Amino acid sequence: MSSVNDPSGALVVGVDSGGSGLRIALAEAAGGAVLDTRSSREPVPTGPGGISAGHFLDQVLPAVRSLTEPHGSRPVVAVAVGAAGMATLGDELRAELPGALAEAWGVRRLALAADAVTAYAGALGQRPGAVVAGGTGMIALGTDLRSWRRADGWGHLLGDCGSGAWIGRAGLEAAMRAYDGRRGGSAALLARAERLFGPVAGLPGALYPRTDRPAVLASFAPEVGRCAAEDPVAADILARAAGHIAEAAEAACPDGPGASVALTGGLFKLGDPLLVPLRAALGELVPRAGTVEPAGDPLSGAVALAAALATGTLRLPEDPALLRLFVENAPRAASSAQVGGGA
């Protein structure tokens, strides 16, 4: 077993597991510089016990083996895994991963994180603030480094207000309103909906039987963005989305000065039609925080978590639903743990 008393030689692994696949990075424990990465387009399946630990390990272990091979005897001392649905779906992973990693490489430090936490660590590192992760869904996560504050992320029926699914759904509603001759309709959005999906009278039959309804809705969000310059209905949808996103950032962001807000994820590729009203809304609702560009992505966040765990410098707070640490001999106080070399 290596000791992080010798961090110059120690390595860490960060894993980002999401709906679109798995990405794995090998990095220096000291400093967190990434040495190499692997990725797989095959998402890890989820079963009744959550993310399948067997499938996960089947993908991760060989990838890490091939990543570490060129680095001879340098030991992997910490692993951090960020995964969508970790909070609610990670029971099996939590039960099996620590033992499996200890057995495979003697890894004694493991972090299991919700994807919003790796997004946070990637975007803001270990500073206090709030990160809004937006894509098909939308969640804001903030911390004052004592506890986490989460806002939204409740899915397309209960929330995700301002997300890609939310914007796309509102755009399609405006298309149907135009089709019906109801108020609030947009002929421009109707034309784009028919171009994308065919005659809109067939849209209910095409949408409702699908299991990826939120993704189908979100696929219309870029069309709303493209209409916004000329179409007041589309512009209003994006202005309302911006307001909802800022409300989530406001709720998640710690009080007091010195906090930063970062926006991360594909949602913000909608560009100015969303970002201009969003900057205005953030300035109004979260004036205490400065908005910064995210420093990195969720994979770099997983690496940062693993490196901090390896070097005993983790400041982001543990949380049963968001960030679980498994550190041998010091499971509850990793951030201030003495670095132990024992068995």
Place this chain on the structure above:
Amino acid sequence: MSSVNDPSGALVVGVDSGGSGLRIALAEAAGGAVLDTRSSREPVPTGPGGISAGHFLDQVLPAVRSLTEPHGSRPVVAVAVGAAGMATLGDELRAELPGALAEAWGVRRLALAADAVTAYAGALGQRPGAVVAGGTGMIALGTDLRSWRRADGWGHLLGDCGSGAWIGRAGLEAAMRAYDGRRGGSAALLARAERLFGPVAGLPGALYPRTDRPAVLASFAPEVGRCAAEDPVAADILARAAGHIAEAAEAACPDGPGASVALTGGLFKLGDPLLVPLRAALGELVPRAGTVEPAGDPLSGAVALAAALATGTLRLPEDPALLRLFVENAPRAASSAQVGGGA
């Protein structure tokens, strides 16, 4: 074969087939007075060809046999069937029902109607106007007796604005906002959501895997209604719902004076918290139409359609998606058809 030249003896059958079961009424062809009814709590299943014609006939034929038995030799001359999803799901029924009814009793006049049409005929009879049918979903249907105008009814993701699912969803969003500490939250709705569904952090996991999500959402609408007197967030949800419902009525209602608007369905059992703002919104958006109490329910509408078909007095317009008529020897002009007795 009977002739409607002798309407005093002729009988008609109306059928209302929906998600909560099947109701069947036997009535006088002349006048449409209902003689007796049967009902079944077992909904007719839908398959790939839509409503299963076999299941439908298995339930309807014995019920009609038992209804007609006490009436000796009086013939059934017309049948009208109103069914949820008839427009999009009724292919099999359209193909098989006319032949089956002709074979069973020599019935030569059949109307297949969308449930919104039987709701219309039940509420307004054959007058011009618009009917808003609200429950879990919401659709407005209007006619000037030349053609139909439909507004909304697009389901819980594309529309049904102001429906039970819409109100319940908005109420649960307000509960989650309160849970998060976001703006727009309602502590009262949060308390009611937790009473109904348990801790709301578990709500996504309880809701999304279900197949009856719109019904689950709609089950929270009465709670929004109960909160409205004291809770401004709940009151605002119902005011917005009222606006959406009035917008649908406005789009569906024919132009010019003399039209009536009727509200029908379980949604309006929410009572004053919805009806007070709805009356105000209708007064503003559809001042040309008077709001009237619905005369009857969709089953009475099916009976009225069948009676009108039997006596050659049908004024409601045919429409391939809403009202299909099958009249032997005069399939395209039933409303002005000569009454023919020939085979």
